[in-house]
Amino acid sequence: MNITTVATQPFTDQRPGTSGLRKKVEVFRQPHYLENFVQSIFDAVDGYRGQTLVLGGDGRFYNREALQTILKMAAANGFGRALVGLNGILSTPAASCVIRKHRAFGGIILSASHNPGGPAADFGIKFNTGNGGPAAEKITEAIYRNSLAIDEYRSCDADDIALDRIGSARVGEMAVEVIDPVADYTALMEQLFDFERMRALLSSGELSLCFDAMNAVTGPYAREILIERLGAPAGSVIRDRPLADFGGIHPDPNLAHARDLVARMNGPGAPDLGAASDGDGDRNMILGANFYVTPSDSLAIMAANAHLLPGYAAGIAGVARSMPTSQAVDRVADTLGLPCFETPTGWKFFGNLLDAGKITLCGEESFGTGSDHVREKDGLWAVLFWLNLLAVRGESVAAVVRSHWRHFGRNYYTRHDYEALDKTLAETLMNDLKARLPELVGERFAAGQVEQADDFSYRDPVDDTVSSGQGVRILLAGGARIVFRLSGTGTEGATLRVYIERLETDATQHEQDPQIALQGLIDLADEIAAIRRRTGRAAPTVIT
Ligand code: G16
Secondary structure, three states: EEEEEEEEOOOOOOOOOOOEEEHHHHHHHOOOOOHHHHHHHHHOOOOOOEEEEEEEOOOOOHHHHHHHHHHHHHHHOOEEEEEEEEEOOOOOOHHHHHHHHHOOEEEEOOOOOOOOOOOOOEEEEEEEEEOOOOOHHHHHHHHHHHHHHHEEEEEEEEOOOOOOOEEEEOOEEEEEEOOOOOHHHHHHHHOOOOHHHHHHHHHOOOOOEEEEEEOOOOOHHHHHHHHHHHOOOOHHHEEOOOOHHHHHHHOOOOOOOOHHHHHHOOOOOOOOOEEEEEOOOOOEEEEEOOEEHHHHHHHHHHOOOOHOHHOOOOOOOOOEEEEEOOOOOHHHHHOEEEEEEEEOOOOHHHHHHHOOOOOOOEEOOOOOOOOOOOOOOHHHHHHHHHHHHHHHHOOOHHHHHHHHHHHHHHEEEEEEEEEOOOHHHHHHHHHHHHHHHHHHOOEEEEEEEEEEEEEEOOOOOOOOOOOOOOOOEEEEEHEEEEEEEEEHHHHHHHHEEEEEEEOOOOHOOOOHHHHOOHHHHHHHHHHHHOHHHHOOOOOOOOOO
């Protein structure tokens, strides 16, 4: 193998965010930019010589080109084998599944998740370790340090390999297998859920669904599982072809970006279950006929009902949620006597808890739920969970959620995003807020008295790593909360996220619009942080 060592210079902006490095395509296409980051990954880990690397992405623009570059670098750095998804495709949860099943050293996933794709849009790259999950912070920080000091990277002279057919090839001395991206994942889903029962109901039309793959990676997975294996009618999966620019849409499964699905679910003859996933297949949105399930409620309902499904019939060990996620799941954990962990935003923080067997289910307000079957959040898994649950309970989505609220109370919840703010302005807003925290404690507002105000810090109970500065929490009497943090996944300016929640135990008050039920707290958030005055924005960009 003809290895080349290429001289390079550091870029100063390669610190991984909430989930890997996300930048505009044009940034990644600068000479050496991608290569520097990939070499920094390899230099941050040990023991991969001769080992297997899993490679794939969400199929967005630049996916294939980047894959060929990474294959040559992996060969030159001494990997023994690479497993690559057909056409360069692997959804994020499927990549996690393949890493675990084939005992790979780790994987590189090419995705900017729900961010738009195309030449003028976003690209991303992240490293997952041998447990199948996103690299922990100590690795992502080592990658960043390496990226600041890098002066050369290794590649090799080799031809590009054909990604469009399943089979074996070589890049230098490294074996490459182009694999079916759907097979291992489908087999895993069949172990967790009652396919026979779901098939009987879906193929007879007793249960119906509409899944929106948003022109992104889950199309092939949804077609195989929902239509081929479970017998749902062909039109049940919409926007099912992965496109390099996602057809010009935001592949983000929320009420704003899945408009057609929402219209169908709110129209006459709506299917029983509506769902959507994102660019790389790890997020999910769940809808019933005329009914929206918040991701936080979805997690809580899963925890309360898991024992009804085959894969979780033995019970669950514990649950975890990211700090800004509503406390609905905490109430389930309390009732069931389960351990419940509160982690910083980012799936990587669940990895140790899952590996140690401390939790079985976990989730985030940002449309992510998952379990110990892989080490990523998993969009289609969540859809199958709900389908299986509806099949077992024989009730509508709305009935399942309403009976949950009656039993556990309703955690009214909303997130207000202010996107593309000036970075310095957003950072100043947060810093000023942090400076005010001590004086806020004990203060009485119309919406309640502040009991605690802090900047969230997390000590990982498995390896004692401390992650601080993870978001400002204002905790009010009665469990109401306002949380402020800056997004770690945006590629333009800064995004301020404001998360607002309060518990309502009176069942006669469960049918309010959350924006109305939370109005007092929404006003208080603005009063405390002066968002409108400082940003000049009259309203949030996105409300979920
Ligand atoms: C990523 C992470 C999630 C996180 C989300 C939002 O999701 O994997 O853990 O909750 O970003 O992060 P932020 O609020 O910092 O933008 P995804 O689907 O983009 O990979």
